[in-house]
Amino acid sequence: MEAKQTVYVNEFTNGVLDPSEKMVGPLKDGGHIVANTSPGCWGPMITPSLRGGHEVTKPVFVEGAEVGDAIAIRIKSIQVTSMATSSGNDRTLDGRFVGDPYIAVKCPGCGELYPETKIEGTGSEAIRCASCGEDVTPFEFTNGYTMAFDSNRTIGVTVDEAAAKYIAGEGREFMATPENSVQNPIVTFAPSDLVGTMARVRPFLGQLGTTPSRPFPDSHNAGDFGQFLIDAAHDYGMTKDQLEERTDGHMDINRVREGAVLICPVKVPGGGIYIGDMHAMQGDGEIAGHTADVSGIVNLQAKIIKGLTIDGPILLPVAEDLPYLAKPFTAKEKQAAERLAGLYGVAKLEQSLPVSFIGTGANLNEATDNGLERAADTLGLTVPEVKNRATITGSIEIGRNPGVITVTFLVPTHLLDELNLTDLITNHYEASGE
Numbered sequence: 001m002e003a004k005q006t007v008y009v010n011e012f013t014n015g016v017l018d019p020s021e022k023m024v025g026p027l028k029d030g031g032h033i034v035a036n037t038s039p040g041c042w043g044p045m046i047t048p049s050l051r052g053g054h055e056v057t058k059p060v061f062v063e064g065a066e067v068g069d070a071i072a073i074r075i076k077s078i079q080v081t082s083m084a085t086s087s088g089n090d091r092t093l094d095g096r097f098v099g100d101p102y103i104a105v106k107c108p109g110c111g112e113l114y115p116e117t118k119i120e121g122t123g124s125e126a127i128r129c130a131s132c133g134e135d136v137t138p139f140e141f142t143n144g145y146t147m148a149f150d151s152n153r154t155i156g157v158t159v160d161e162a163a164a165k166y167i168a169g170e171g172r173e174f175m176a177t178p179e180n181s182v183q184n185p186i187v188t189f190a191p192s193d194l195v196g197t198m199a200r201v202r203p204f205l206g207q208l209g210t211t212p213s214r215p216f217p218d219s220h221n222a223g224d225f226g227q228f229l230i231d232a233a234h235d236y237g238m239t240k241d242q243l244e245e246r247t248d249g250h251m252d253i254n255r256v257r258e259g260a261v262l263i264c265p266v267k268v269p270g271g272g273i274y275i276g277d278m279h280a281m282q283g284d285g286e287i288a289g290h291t292a293d294v295s296g297i298v299n300l301q302a303k304i305i306k307g308l309t310i311d312g313p314i315l316l317p318v319a320e321d322l323p324y325l326a327k328p329f330t331a332k333e334k335q336a337a338e339r340l341a342g343l344y345g346v347a348k349l350e351q352s353l354p355v356s357f358i359g360t361g362a363n364l365n366e367a368t369d370n371g372l373e374r375a376a377d378t379l380g381l382t383v384p385e386v387k388n389r390a391t392i393t394g395s396i397e398i399g400r401n402p403g404v405i406t407v408t409f410l411v412p413t414h415l416l417d418e419l420n421l422t423d424l425i426t427n428h429y430e431a432s433g434e
Helices: 161-169 171-175 225-229 331-343 364-379 383-392 413-418 422-431
Strands: 004-009 024-037 060-062 070-080 084-092 117-119 127-129 139-149 155-158 198-200 204-209 261-265 271-279 296-305 314-316 352-360 394-400 404-412
Touching: 024 271, 060 296, 070 204, 070 271, 084 171, 139 161, 161 171, 204 261, 271 296, 314 422, 352 364, 352 413, 352 422, 364 383, 364 394, 364 404, 383 394, 383 404, 404 413, 413 422
Parallel strands: 004 024, 024 060
Antiparallel strands: 024 296, 060 271, 070 261, 070 296, 084 139, 117 127, 139 155, 155 198, 204 271, 261 314, 314 352, 352 404, 394 404
């Protein structure tokens, strides 16, 4: 099939990223992906037929992307389409899953695995097994809220019980759930523990990446949630070594937003770019475990970087999201540094650019070690040198608790030259005025 300049995606996986499944496309190198994404965590979490905890788009095949390359994904735009959503902190309900409530839901009534469901009324017991009628959802809120958005999608306000129930009655409409999405709308639960809370909308993608080289439940394609796959009893159990085949597409890093560039590893032919789990807003860490999941329209541009072999993603945040110490130097700062260097006989100052290396692991300490090691391996440095550079020219920032971080620092451009990244990063920050 001839590759296309623009690929439109409105189909979704069953919650599993499987490299053996047919991809959408192919997309021309440098082409655009336009996708209507479905909400992430909570809707799929109360939809037992989905086997991964999320509902992401079917992956897109990029023509010419080979194993060992990387793909730079420029986020051209993100637009929230949901009028309302619900979210909150969760707890699991025993007897309704096999080993993992995100992956293997079992009806407590008839015992069917991955049961189809129907919605009866509203509230936390509204999701019923289509076969026997039993309340089947494996999760409930410990503290939850329903949030409505203004017409410009710039502000959100949590609503009271009456408004939450009204929204619940037209769940798919208020959440603007895409036509091909099978998830149950989480607003059906109508939680209202927070009322009158205001929140700024700044959307980003909790899921953006490339397809791993073995089947992964989508929400577990990361080093923290992936721990639950090790020696698991369900169909997607794997060894600790096999977990290394992940691509860390599920990051929940709020800096993966409009204007940013995400560089992803290619671990299967064509790369297999997938998208999902759009959030209306989120503070660093996603400490509640979940945030405001929404539907939306995304426009991405994908460009292959030949021969750039990386283990996990590299992020080029928008300039205002950079840590203070990692921001590119101004002309005035460079002049002051040159004067100081002259006083001490330093012949030449480094030229540098900011880069964020993403690390994931079972906890934040392991994720930090992973990010440091990825940075060192990619750049040909030692971990101690990366630690020094991240301390004085950057920062370690939490993406998601318990185990996603970014290691951001100013990288010498001669190292970026060797990776064919200098022009990409320079153009990215020149375009933003830095």
